[in-house]
Amino acid sequence: MLQQIIAITLKELKVVWLDREALLLLFAMPMFFILVMSFALQGVFEAGTKGRPVQVLVINQNGGPLAEQAIADLKRIEELMLIETAGGVSLSLEKAEALIRKGDYSLALAFGTGFSERILQDPRASQGEKATVYLISDPATNIQLLASVKGVIRSTIERRILLATMPQRMKQAFGNPASEIPLGLDPSNQNMGNQFERILEDPHKGAGDSSIVVFVNASPKGFSAGRRPTATEQNVPAYTIFGVFFIVLTLASSFLREKQDGTFQRILAAPLSKTALLIGKLLPYYLVNLIQIGLMFAVGVILFDMKPGYLPAVIVVSMALAAAANGLGLLVAALGKTEAQVNSLSVLFAITLAALGGMMVPAFIMPGFMKTLSLFTPHAWALAGYHDVIIRGLGLKEVLPETGVLLGFASLFFAGALWRFRFD
Amino acid sequence: MNRMPEPMVSVENLRKSYGDAEVVRGITFQIFRGEFFGLLGPNGAGKTTTIGMLTGLVEPTGGRILIGGHDFFLKPMQSKAKLGFVPQSFALYPTLCARDNLAFFARIYGLRKGRLKERIAAVLDVVGLRDHASQTVATFSHGMKRRLNIAVGLIHEPDILILDEPTVGVDTQSRNAILETLEGLNKSGVTLLYTTHYIEEAERLCNRVGILDQGKMIALDTPATLVRNLGTGIVRIEFNANPDDTLLRQIGHLGSFRVIDDRSRHLRLETDRTDRAVREFLDLMDKRSGMLKTLDIIEPNLETVFIHLTGRTLRD
Numbered sequence: 001m002l003q004q005i006i007a008i009t010l011k012e013l014k015v016v017w018l019d020r021e022a023l024l025l026l027f028a029m030p031m032f033f034i035l036v037m038s039f040a041l042q043g044v045f046e047a048g049t050k051g052r053p054v055q056v057l058v059i060n061q062n063g064g065p066l067a068e069q070a071i072a073d074l075k076r077i078e079e080l081m082l083i084e085t086a087g088g089v090s091l092s093l094e095k096a097e098a099l100i101r102k103g104d105y106s107l108a109l110a111f112g113t114g115f116s117e118r119i120l121q122d123p124r125a126s127q128g129e130k131a132t133v134y135l136i137s138d139p140a141t142n143i144q145l146l147a148s149v150k151g152v153i154r155s156t157i158e159r160r161i162l163l164a165t166m167p168q169r170m171k172q173a174f175g176n177p178a179s180e181i182p183l184g185l186d187p188s189n190q191n192m193g194n195q196f197e198r199i200l201e202d203p204h205k206g207a208g209d210s211s212i213v214v215f216v217n218a219s220p221k222g223f224s225a226g227r228r229p230t231a232t233e234q235n236v237p238a239y240t241i242f243g244v245f246f247i248v249l250t251l252a253s254s255f256l257r258e259k260q261d262g263t264f265q266r267i268l269a270a271p272l273s274k275t276a277l278l279i280g281k282l283l284p285y286y287l288v289n290l291i292q293i294g295l296m297f298a299v300g301v302i303l304f305d306m307k308p309g310y311l312p313a314v315i316v317v318s319m320a321l322a323a324a325a326n327g328l329g330l331l332v333a334a335l336g337k338t339e340a341q342v343n344s345l346s347v348l349f350a351i352t353l354a355a356l357g358g359m360m361v362p363a364f365i366m367p368g369f370m371k372t373l374s375l376f377t378p379h380a381w382a383l384a385g386y387h388d389v390i391i392r393g394l395g396l397k398e399v400l401p402e403t404g405v406l407l408g409f410a411s412l413f414f415a416g417a418l419w420r421f422r423f424d
Numbered sequence: 425m426n427r428m429p430e431p432m433v434s435v436e437n438l439r440k441s442y443g444d445a446e447v448v449r450g451i452t453f454q455i456f457r458g459e460f461f462g463l464l465g466p467n468g469a470g471k472t473t474t475i476g477m478l479t480g481l482v483e484p485t486g487g488r489i490l491i492g493g494h495d496f497f498l499k500p501m502q503s504k505a506k507l508g509f510v511p512q513s514f515a516l517y518p519t520l521c522a523r524d525n526l527a528f529f530a531r532i533y534g535l536r537k538g539r540l541k542e543r544i545a546a547v548l549d550v551v552g553l554r555d556h557a558s559q560t561v562a563t564f565s566h567g568m569k570r571r572l573n574i575a576v577g578l579i580h581e582p583d584i585l586i587l588d589e590p591t592v593g594v595d596t597q598s599r600n601a602i603l604e605t606l607e608g609l610n611k612s613g614v615t616l617l618y619t620t621h622y623i624e625e626a627e628r629l630c631n632r633v634g635i636l637d638q639g640k641m642i643a644l645d646t647p648a649t650l651v652r653n654l655g656t657g658i659v660r661i662e663f664n665a666n667p668d669d670t671l672l673r674q675i676g677h678l679g680s681f682r683v684i685d686d687r688s689r690h691l692r693l694e695t696d697r698t699d700r701a702v703r704e705f706l707d708l709m710d711k712r713s714g715m716l717k718t719l720d721i722i723e724p725n726l727e728t729v730f731i732h733l734t735g736r737t738l739r740d
Contacts, residue, residue, distance in 0.1 A: 262513035266576070269479040269509035270532045271501040424481065
């Protein structure tokens with residue numbers, strides 16, 4: 001019995017060994033995952049740490065010395081990297097918004113005009129004019145990361161304001177007659193110490209204001225402002241794209257089976273062109289992809305109240321996405337000569353490209369070179385297209401670049417596939 | 425005056441090379457309307473490549489093919505429409521039922537609606553699978569799959585049906601059923617091109633045969649003519665011990681024998697008169713009692729024609 005087991009083992013080893021490409025993929029696949037996922041997830045584990053600071057665009061619109069001091073304070077925070085210039089020129093609000101729209105950065109901090117004057121003036125003479133700090137962010141930015149970064153920025157600025165207004169408040173607390181002290185502070189009160197602390201914490205409360213600085217959260221002009229993406233809006237498009245590319249395995253396996261069973265040969269012996277055969281063979285998978293996308297979006301809309309945005313734009317992106325997925329499927333069918341090769345290549349492409357393209361980890365928290373790499377995946381462009389429509393509220397014209405790139409990927413995949421494809 | 429029969433297929437100096445290896449080396453033949461033509465040859469003789477070129481699946485390196493008068497390379501679609509192809513593999517969709525398989529291929533050939541249904545029923549009858557029309561092909565026996573394979577080739581009523589070893593791997597009963605079906609088809613006027621390395625099938629079915637060996641057509645005629653002109657009887661002898669030189673010399677001197685194969689204890693002899701040759705040989709063996717183990721006589725047939733021409737059997 002042992003000999004039989006050994007014989008079977010040796011035979012199987014030989015079979016595996018003879019399919020070198022599949023063997024190579026078997027080793028290459030986990031290695032790829034380790035590399036891609038480790039680099040991609042660096043963002044998750046290290047974003048906002050000393051090694052990987054979060055990049056924040058800073059615009060000082062004549063905010064005065066206090067704004068400059070706050071910027072200096074923020075620069076000392078190692079978890080943040082402040083960017084004040086672009087191309088050697090100080091950033092303007094318009095330029096910063098353009099950079100966010102382009103997807104180069106996720107967050108901008110702008111100190112409004114007269115920031116310092118409004119902070120330092122006597123609150124009783126402020127007549128309701130408040131210093132303003134704008135936090136402009138891409139609506140598609142991860143909400144948890146954004147919240148923590150904003151928290152750090154806000155607390156740093158408030159600390160700077162507190163320090164700057166301290167002398168004035170001290171004067172208010174000790175230098176003025178008791179009758180002039182706001183907030184009804186009674187010097188004879190035994191609890192004066194506690195009340196003093198309260199003034200230091202928020203000296204303007206007594207004037208009926210909530211704060212002398214207003215933090216305005218906004219999206220860049222052109223993006224639908226004020227709404228943050230929900231988990232559904234983030235996940236539905238990402239996992240739809242992820243799922244769409246699983247057609248690669250189904251499609252490539254089907255082609256391989258037809259080759260192996262000889263049905264391709266039989267069909268080609270009929271009066272039918274190879275082009276007609278390929279189109280007929282691909283069309284159902286293309287339709288399956290479109291139905292798949294429709295169903296997944298329907299789940300988002302029906303179960304999670306997702307707003308799909310401008311439907312024609314979603315359809316255009318979806319059609320281009322399905323074309324790219326089908327093209328990749330045909331390419332795998334052309335490259336894979338055995339079932340093992342087709343399986344490994346399909347899984348390799350489906351998972352690696354998804355990870356690289358920001359389906360599992362948002363691209364904006366990836367290291368720089370991974371962000372660049374993600375642009376070489378159809379996934380990233382499809383996700384950008386869907387985010388443009390669903391989260392940023394953009395229309396058909398705005399998703400044309402992403403659609404164009406997706407169609408470019410599709411053309412590239414189809415060209416490679418047709419170059420390598422054999423019907424026998 | 426007899427009219428010249430109409431050629432359904434004309435093959436002229438057909439060649440195919442893969443790199444430096446020429447697998448089909450300038451073959452020429454014709455198949456006439458209503459004929460049952462057999463293409464014989466051992467594995468690797470170039471049969472399947474020739475079939476591949478005839479069906480448009482393999483691009484020839486040179487030569488010309490005419491199907492029903494159409495130059496295949498100038499009018500491939502018209503030529504293909506006249507052909508029915510039954511490949512060696514099953515080439516069926518196992519998850520579909522027989523009827524769905526037939527309907528699919530019928531649509532590929534442009535059949536629609538009533539005509540499609542009519543043809544499906546007709547070919548199911550021809551191959552005897554009417555009662556299994558709704559059965560999934562995956563559940564079919566080997567023989568049933570072979571029969572359905574033929575049915576698919578017939579679905580569009582082709583002028584000529586090309587069958588590449590359609591009985592490979594089937595049991596005797598199914599083989600007989602298939603051969604009967606093919607005989608019936610031929611009687612009904614269908615022209616058939618049939619490749620096989622089963623000599624008895626070719627002898628039973630074919631009006632004419634072409635024998636291919638190493639990419640060349642080495643014989644082409646009716647089986648009867650080939651056997652008459654080239655066929656010799658074969659005597660296979662097995663000894664209990666290696667024959668010594670004296671014995672081999674004695675056998676060589678027997679005028680009715682020609683030694684065509686001599687391997688250790690086995691000897692293969694070719695003869696025009698098997699009865700006389702065997703008698704002379706047995707006389708010789710009388711003096712060497714216990715030396716002879718088996719003696720096998722093959723009367724002249726296509727197999728012996730092939731052996732005569734190549735020194736090998738069709739199944740070598």
